[in-house]
Amino acid sequence: xxxxxxxxxxxxxxxxxxxxxxxxxxxxxxxxxxxxxxxxxxxxxxxxxxxxxxxxxxxxxxxxxxxxxxxxxxxxxxxxxxxxxxxxxxxxxxxxxxxxxxxxxxxxxxxxxxxxxxxxxxxxxxxxxxxxxxxxxxxxxxxxxxxxxxxxxxxxxxxxxxxxxxxxxxxxxxxxxxxxxxxxxxxxxxxxxxxxxxxxxxxxxxxxxxxxxxxxxxxxxxxxxxxxxxxxxxxxxxxxxxxxxxxxxxxxxxxxxxxxxxxxxxxxxxxxxxxxxxxxxxxxxxxxxxxxxxxxxxxxxxxxxxxxxxxxxxxxxxxxxxxxxxxxxxxxxxxxxxxxxxxxxxxxxxxxxxxxxxxxxxxxxxxxxxxxxxxxxxxxxxxxxxxxxxxxxxxxxxxxxxxxxxxxxxxxxxxxxxxxxxxxxxxxxxx
Amino acid sequence: xxxxxxxxxxxxxxxxxxxxxxxxxxxxxxxxxxxxxxxxxxxxxxxxxxxxxxxxxxxxxxxxxxxxxxxxxxxxxxxxxxxxxxxxxxxxxxxxxxxxxxxxxxxxxxxxxxxxxxxxxxxxxxxxxxxxxxxxxxxxxxxxxxxxxxxxxxxxxxxxxxxxxxxxxxxxxxxxxxxxxxxxxxxxxxxxxxxxxxxxxxxxxxxxxxxxxxxxxxxxxxxxxxxxxxxxxxxxxxxxxxxxxxxxxxxxxxxxxxxxxxxxxxxxxxxxxxxxxxxxxxxxxxxxxxxxxxxxxxxxxxxxxxxxxxxxxxxxxxxxxxxxxxxxxxxxxxx
Numbered sequence: 001x002x003x004x005x006x007x008x009x010x011x012x013x014x015x016x017x018x019x020x021x022x023x024x025x026x027x028x029x030x031x032x033x034x035x036x037x038x039x040x041x042x043x044x045x046x047x048x049x050x051x052x053x054x055x056x057x058x059x060x061x062x063x064x065x066x067x068x069x070x071x072x073x074x075x076x077x078x079x080x081x082x083x084x085x086x087x088x089x090x091x092x093x094x095x096x097x098x099x100x101x102x103x104x105x106x107x108x109x110x111x112x113x114x115x116x117x118x119x120x121x122x123x124x125x126x127x128x129x130x131x132x133x134x135x136x137x138x139x140x141x142x143x144x145x146x147x148x149x150x151x152x153x154x155x156x157x158x159x160x161x162x163x164x165x166x167x168x169x170x171x172x173x174x175x176x177x178x179x180x181x182x183x184x185x186x187x188x189x190x191x192x193x194x195x196x197x198x199x200x201x202x203x204x205x206x207x208x209x210x211x212x213x214x215x216x217x218x219x220x221x222x223x224x225x226x227x228x229x230x231x232x233x234x235x236x237x238x239x240x241x242x243x244x245x246x247x248x249x250x251x252x253x254x255x256x257x258x259x260x261x262x263x264x265x266x267x268x269x270x271x272x273x274x275x276x277x278x279x280x281x282x283x284x285x286x287x288x289x290x291x292x293x294x295x296x297x298x299x300x301x302x303x304x305x306x307x308x309x310x311x312x313x314x315x316x317x318x319x320x321x322x323x324x325x326x327x328x329x330x331x332x333x334x335x336x337x338x339x340x341x342x343x344x345x346x347x348x349x350x351x352x353x354x355x356x357x358x359x360x361x362x363x364x365x366x367x368x369x370x371x372x373x374x375x376x377x378x379x380x381x382x383x384x385x386x387x388x389x390x391x392x393x394x395x396x397x398x399x400x401x402x403x404x405x406x407x408x409x410x411x412x413x414x415x416x417x418x419x420x421x422x423x424x425x426x427x428x429x430x431x
Numbered sequence: 432x433x434x435x436x437x438x439x440x441x442x443x444x445x446x447x448x449x450x451x452x453x454x455x456x457x458x459x460x461x462x463x464x465x466x467x468x469x470x471x472x473x474x475x476x477x478x479x480x481x482x483x484x485x486x487x488x489x490x491x492x493x494x495x496x497x498x499x500x501x502x503x504x505x506x507x508x509x510x511x512x513x514x515x516x517x518x519x520x521x522x523x524x525x526x527x528x529x530x531x532x533x534x535x536x537x538x539x540x541x542x543x544x545x546x547x548x549x550x551x552x553x554x555x556x557x558x559x560x561x562x563x564x565x566x567x568x569x570x571x572x573x574x575x576x577x578x579x580x581x582x583x584x585x586x587x588x589x590x591x592x593x594x595x596x597x598x599x600x601x602x603x604x605x606x607x608x609x610x611x612x613x614x615x616x617x618x619x620x621x622x623x624x625x626x627x628x629x630x631x632x633x634x635x636x637x638x639x640x641x642x643x644x645x646x647x648x649x650x651x652x653x654x655x656x657x658x659x660x661x662x663x664x665x666x667x668x669x670x671x672x673x674x675x676x677x678x679x680x681x682x683x684x685x686x687x688x689x690x691x692x693x694x695x696x697x698x699x700x701x702x703x704x705x706x707x708x709x710x711x712x713x714x715x716x717x718x719x720x721x722x723x724x725x726x727x728x729x730x731x732x733x734x735x736x737x738x739x740x741x742x743x744x745x746x747x748x749x750x751x752x753x754x755x756x757x758x759x760x761x762x763x764x765x766x
Binding site for chain 2: 077080100195252257391401411
């Protein structure tokens with residue numbers, strides 16, 4: 001009896017230890033199970049992905065896919081831990097801000113050879129093809145869409161303030177927003193981004209001001225090799241940007257992140273908002289403003305009449321530790337072409353990766369039209385690769401966000417801010 | 432008494448079972464040792480799963496994490512994770528934000544715990560009385576403790592929003608302010624706002640613990656005090672507080688450790704901003720982790736463990752003396 005009890009206890013211990021070490025291996029009938037992890041999770045998106053996966057499984061009966069959906073805030077860290085452990089993930093969502101460090105650590109698989117004969121390449125836009133390769137020609141992810149800025153604006157407030165058109169330049173934005181701004185009436189000109197990711201809109205302004213001199217391969221570099229922050233136009237940009245805060249934005253926007261900015265626009269109190277296309281869906285559901293009271297306009301230009309589209313992207317990649325790379329690449333191909341890609345970009349309000357979308361009525365009308373305008377006029381709305389893939393991007397973001405807050409709180413002048421940013425990037429590029 | 436009789440009761444049947452004649456102590460003793468070894472093995476086998484689990488999932492990560500503090504461990508580039516000695520610690524201490532972080536942490540702990548204790552005590556005293564719907568009130572008051580700190584942070588971020596928040600709206604309607612206060616946009620008011628939120632959140636725990644302790648005070652003590660003519664204040668300071676001293680001390684100890692280690696609320700509410708001026712040690716550690724610098728973050732983590740260990744040891748020593756004091760008070764009160 002006692003021996004049996006001891007054996008039972010030892011067995012339990014062994015099972016507990018062994019279950020922790022088990023890995024997914026092909027089933028007896030040759031079925032392969034892939035583990036797929038998403039990063040920018042939300043419930044509607046997860047439902048959609050599950051539907052797309054079901055279609056994929058139907059077309060490939062020997063492949064099963066388990067979708068893992070960690071909460072967005074911790075998702076990239078969870079994925080990092082999974083990648084570091086070397087197992088448990090086959091297909092994953094790779095963002096332009098994570099591809100640098102993850103590929104640097106050897107965690108991502110270069111799909112270049114596997115995708116060499118893929119028929120889907122011809123259907124992709126030039127932007128999508130360009131974004132699928134890094135500077136050394138390696139393919140660590142195929143983008144599923146783009147996030148690009150456009151100017152959400154209140155057509156009625158602009159008209160009441162005596163203007164015919166939404167602003168086409170940053171100076172016009174300052175003028176219109178300042179005239180509309182009236183805190184006593186709880187009406188604000190511009191939804192200033194001072195909280196998380198504050199630097200992104202500040203650098204968008206700088207890039208617009210230096211558009212003619214910018215290096216298309218690196219949005220933070222001028223053609224002469226120096227940083228965009230060292231250009232005299234950058235100072236003009238930051239001074240205008242600071243005025244936009246002081247003369248046209250709510251005081252508390254020092255701390256505004258994405259939720260406050262979008263709320264400020266959709267509750268009808270703020271006239272201008274610079275945001276990604278995913279906000280179209282949120283604003284469309286607003287009960288405070290009707291659809292004839294707002295629209296989007298292309299990103300504002302600098303003094304030269306040109307601007308830079310600061311496109312951000314993400315896509316699907318394969319983990320280097322995956323034991324089923326061929327099947328994993330097959331899933332990436334499936335998600336990056338045809339119906340699956342169209343459904344994903346439309347339902348997630350993304351700038352599409354397929355050329356065919358430009359003819360789609362969905363993208364040609366209403367708030368989406370400004371994105372088509374920008375895509376069809378690459379001479380005015382320059383496509384420039386942002387250096388978001390560098391290993392130090394997360395460090396830069398945190399530093400730059402704090403600097404923008406310091407500037408609007410009056411603890412750092414625009415000149416000091418730019419000098420600091422210039423020194424930071426010059427130093428990083430030297431290494 | 433029972434402890435001494437137990438071994439005899441156990442050994443006796445086994446000796447009889449083996450058929451050994453009485454009086455052969457050595458043989459019986461050997462058998463007892465064999466028996467003990469086997470029994471020990473069974474116990475060890477039963478304990479093994481838990482021990483393995485704790486070792487693998489608690490101690491291994493802790494030790495592995497600790498060594499990161501002495502290495503160049505940056506997630507953005509793990510190709511060089513060489514030993515760097517105390518460099519990560521030096522970087523923590525020489526960071527310009529360090530003094531603000533330390534000041535904020537002290538303010539965060541003291542500024543949260545004192546109001547929590549006072550208000551929690553008052554609520555517990557109030558809930559001790561019998562009145563209609565007392566159970567309902569108790570449930571309502573304890574409710575915040577069931578909500579996640581991060582969620583509370585997000586809720587308060589909206590409540591304190593200058594333009595769309597309820598707090599400014601109420602203050603304006605009550606005529607206390609003329610124009611909206613930009614609570615989270617100014618480092619001073621942002622710190623006040625996070626403290627208000629934390630006091631609201633943590634009062635509950637004090638109320639729960641103190642109420643449980645209060646219910647253990649015998650009613651006869653209060654009756655005797657009333658007969659002796661003791662007033663409310665005298666009863667509070669001479670009977671109630673001395674009787675629940677240990678609970679109070681242990682609750683304060685626990686809360687100091689928890690509040691010190693509670694970045695959720697600040698993270699949800701201000702993210703450490705504006706201008707990094709509402710960071711406490713643990714939110715700052717998260718910020719560094721997000722930058723990928725696990726080496727520096729681990730150094731900070733070890734510092735937190737060290738500070739809390741020292742605090743816990745001193746506090747426990749202090750409360751052990753007090754416990755002796757309580758005994759005297761109790762005996763005095765009973766007499």
